[in-house]
Amino acid sequence: MSRDTVLSFLRYYRVEKNASSHTVRSYADDLKRLSIWAQGRERGFAEFSRQDLLEYFQWMRTQDYAPATIYRSYASLKEFYSFLVREGRLGASPMEKMESPKRIRTLPEVLSESQVNRILEQVDLSTGKGIRNKAILEFMYATGARASEVIALPLTSLLWEYGVVRIMGKGGKERLVPLGDYAVSALRAWLPVRGQLLGMRHTEPKLFLNMKGRPLSRSGLWRILRECFLAAGIEKAHPHTLRHSFATHLLNHGADIRYVQEMLGHSDISTTQIYTHITGDEMKKAYRAYHPRA
Secondary structure: OOOHHHHHHHHHHHOOOOOHHHHHHHHHHHHHHHHHHHHOOOOOHOOOOOOOOOOOHHHHHHHOOOOOHHHHHHHHHHHHHHHHHHHHOOOOOOOOOOOOOOOOOOOOOOOOEEEEEEHHOOOOOOOOOHHHHHHHHHHHHHHOOOOHHHOOOOOHHHHHOEEEEEEHHHHEEEEEEEOOOOOOOOOHHHHHHHHHHHHOOOOOOOEOOOOOOOOHHHHHHHHHHHHHHHHHOOOOOOOOHHHHHHHHHHHHHHOOHHHHHHHHHHOOOOHHHHHHHHHHHHHHHHHHHOOOOO
């Protein structure tokens, strides 16, 4: 398999399919893993048979790869071989009619409402960094935005007069999400600090910046979240923890799941339904704690 073929596939998904950079990186990682496994074999993986690929997935299991990783590799390779068929480089896909490995969906980490409040209240607002961090935290909890969406968000996406933000999600799908009063207040406090960081440079479109006045990176956002979580005594930090908490807390308070689906930017409501399992667990805990004959 030539490097150019792989690059063509990745370019197709990035440009034609408008896939996120995270998705493209995942495809690249999955193909690289297969390429490494294929080294020393008599044929490149463009010539692999169905049996070859079944052996590959079995090898992944023996290497203790997580079920979610195996499932993702299956999905990536299915897309890759379909691309080769579509481009006329293969007559048929070896993945055709191959049974999908079982996808095990783990429940995401979710914070309690008191934990979220503790994170938000521990921020030191006497510094520009603290004001920036508070704006990020309030925004993420108010909107349920993905980490990739937060760092890509332009200042012009804030529609102040309507109290909403325009978020560009996966696949270029746009959605409008309400901004609560706390988020609006924190964002307005951040704008003067943002202006000071930019100085004479007023051309930077991104809303959130690092303390050098440059666009915030994914790793930079992760460091901010981890620092704020640890300061509140919470060690389970992940870039999407506030997103998961946003969805769960809305459902806990009676929000319609269809509205939550829209605000999260899920194309399929089954993806949103994972949060109903979490709220169901909370209901069971409450039942056991308070019912006299539980």
